[in-house]
Amino acid sequence: MADSNTFLRDIWYYALPGHQLKPGKIISKILLGEPILFGRTLAGQAFALRDICPHRAIPLSYGRFDGHEVECAYHGWRFDAAGRCTLIPALTEDQHLNLDKFGVRAYSVQEVQGNVWIYMPSAHRGDSDAIALDVPRIPGFGHETYQSVEVMNFPCFVDHAIVGLMDPAHVPFVHRSWWWRADANLAEEVKTFDPSPYGFTMRKHQLERETVLYRLIGRKPAVEISFQLPGVRIEQITSDRHTVCNLTTITPITETSTEVTTLFYTTLPWFKVLLPVLRPLVRRFLDQDRQMVIKQQDGLKYNPSLMLIKDADTQARWYYQLKAEFTRAIAEGRSFDNPVREQVLRWRS
Ligand code: FES
Ligand SMILES: [Fe+2]
Known part of the structure; x- marks a missing residue:
């Protein structure tokens, strides 16, 4: 931790x-x-x-x-x-x-x-130092801008917001709603992950669970989800006809306040038309995560030790490993050595 x-x-x-x-x-x-x-x-x-x-x-x-x-x-x-x-x-x-x-x-x-x-930059370094990393980009959208953006403040330290958003096991308990997933039954998930620049990627795969939103996107939707430091998640859903990309960024404001921004880039022609309907749904979804970190603060006050279990929390474990390696690489003036290896993770959600 x-x-x-x-x-x-x-x-x-x-x-x-x-x-x-x-x-x-x-x-x-x-x-x-x-x-x-x-x-x-x-x-x-x-x-x-x-x-x-x-x-x-x-x-x-x-x-x-x-x-x-x-x-x-x-x-x-x-x-x-x-x-x-x-x-x-x-x-x-x-x-x-x-x-x-x-x-x-x-x-x-x-x-x-x-x-x-x-x-x-860190306090002791000038801005002119070699900037190793690039700004993340949504593939396939060139210089286009987003079609929707929602900003929400999570009153917690950045790690709790990040770990909460990459955690697969909370989904059936926190995000239960008719338009996302109505069925409360857990199913076993098996996903392959690969290292990717400054993070990891859930390998592209067909979506087996049908949701109302996915059905609107087209046939045979496939998804790929990547995470990279410091707190950037990119989810790309592609169907036979369309692409929907979600960029979610997590930026610390203070030690007890974190800003979560979620943006959509899409080729769906009707997206803008449906935005008045979609926006409250996106906000509700994000707020479900936010309510959890707010409740979590009640427990964190007592400074308990926390657990990460295999495999449901492996992505969270990678996040901490990536962070630690990034900090060490900067301190030692060497290039970043991604600690993530190709791996199949299994969990129930
Ligand atoms: S010019 Fe004097 S405080 Fe800014
Ligand atoms: Fe969530």
Whole structure:
């Protein structure tokens, strides 16, 4: 089990859906316990700065943004999208300061398939270090954006949200509903897993259990589910005609708060039409997981030791192993050696 509540660093995290960030607007947000100011210039470029003025610590988000530069509310220092200080209004004509020394920390951001991702370096490393990992992409959707997005806050440490979402054994107990799975009987599942970049993948297989939602997608639906660090799950369902991909990202806000975002990418022509019906279902589904972690907090208060059993909890065990190996690889300055091996897992759910 994880021995301490620390966040993975030197890796890309999901930050926010791109459409939330309108040109000329700023949004302040805590990620991994750090205050971050997200902005989008009038030219459309997303950026992220530490949301603390280097002068006297007023969050820059209290200031003004003209679509090019952020102006601090307190003494009007100005910063561009790269965090460079461009103006200190209190200086007289003959007072020459090298403004390079007064910049605010900027984070690397990437906008991919409609989402803003942020690279969170460890405190002792600069942003310019080699960024080993790529931002995850939904295969087959090129530069397309998502068709739906739901964001939900889970009031728990990130590991509990991640383990809860990858756990197959909770499904019949937590997600029992007519549109997902009406039958409460457990069946034996046998699934093959392979290592994949910074995580593992449940090998593509035909869906044997018919659900109302799957039936809408087409004939012979097959599914592949991958997980990768720090907390990214991609489920691809393909039928004879269509593809539905779900991207679920889990980003720590603080040690006791985690943001779960679930997005759909699909070729289904009627998806947008059905969205008003689907959205509440997706939220209900996610909220069922959320209610469990809320209840779990009642027990975790007493700091009990937790168990992981084979094979139902093997994916959770892999998650902890992946995390530990990632941390060690970074500390030792070597490449990541995926601890997951090809394996067949069996459980009842
Ligand atoms: S505190 Fe920001 S300019 Fe002084
Ligand atoms: Fe769940």
